[in-house]
Amino acid sequence: MPTPPPADVIEPHDTSVDEIETRAEFDGRLATGSLAGLTVQGLRLDLHPVPDLTGVEVAGTLFVGCRFTNREVGADLVRRGANVVPPFSGLPYSTQPSHLYTPDDLAAGFADAGFAGMYDTRVYEHFRAHGGALPDVREALGQRLHDHGVDNALVDATRSWLAEHGPQSVVGVMGGHAVPRGSAAYRMAAVLGWELARADRLVVTGGGPGVMEAANLGAFLSAWPAEELTGAIDLLATAPDFTDHDRYTAAALAVRQRYAPGPTLPAQRPAATGTEWARSGGLAIPTWLYGHEPANLFAGRIAKYFSNAIREDTILRLARGGIVFAPGRAGTVQEVFQAATKTYYGTDGASGAYVFLDRTYWTTELPIESLLRPLLAASPFGDLATTVHLTDDVREAVRVLTATA
16 A cells, blocks of 8 residues: 655755845855855846856856856856756746746737737747657757656745645635636636635636636636626627637736726735735646647736646646536546545545535536545545535635635
8 A cells, every 4th residue: 555755755845045036135145155055047148247256156056947148157167066957048937936826927929929829828829849758859958857846936935825824725626617708607606716716715626718718817816806807708708718818818917907006805814925916816736738729817826738638637636625626527537536636545635525516517427426435435544535615606616615724
């Protein structure tokens, strides 16, 4: 029987003291005369003021994705004991992103060239042209470096939220990507995201359209009255089908422009510095494997990966406060049992509730409950069948998920 890995294997490590991700941090360290043993990530060291590195201690320093004024600077660093992994040329994406994506990052270019000209689309087309899920060696290395940078940025982005609210405050929302805007299922997921964000939960989705977009939309509008959420959905419903890429994306950008920045919700305590985004859309974790689907532009931060396997595990690892499963097909069912495996073996520690929206769907059309309860009842950590809840009421779902923090 598998046993949980040691806690230090699965818990995020705070490597921030050894990593330099901004020019201000770099300049501060440079003033001490030593960068030894540090990691310098993705900095433009070719821009004014160009730093003088000639007399600086660099033994064991790793410069990854940094740009220098010329090749000789990098060669000199290597001669003096540093390791230099330069940025790859010809890639439309950074091989060492220092922060998570924002909706503006992914949508950049839409105003001038439509969906085809967006950053998100251009990266996807490059991904397809270089082997897709089976890239050549050079592309594979670039993608792996990028995804590690996203991993690192995700830890940085969520550190303050988790320190203040704890891991049980993070709730995942899963469900069908093909659910059209304006449908009953879409509206239900949006209300769910709205209620959870108002209850100080960090909403995490897979970053796709349908249920996922709706949940992030609800979190994005959590400081607005419920009637404004209804109005936003009505606007989005004028472009209900995600396969109509340009109209779908234009409608999302129009809603963002109308409702951002939003008001402050009086009932919530002030957000910790650096966590404001969590209450303005939450987190989305998509993948370019499904890049034919338009970007979800309502999340506050977007951890977009090339590797779908890393992305799926990351969503489930973060969602320790429970997971909501709205009706979906094969992809959603896969996520149910992938999450159940983690819960059964305690891989990531204690799990929250499994809440299935639409009792008839999950007991008749896809009778998951009859499989999941006996499985979790036999967990080596005791009978966990009570973590399974089925309901048709969004507010009941929220009560279950917010019973403990």
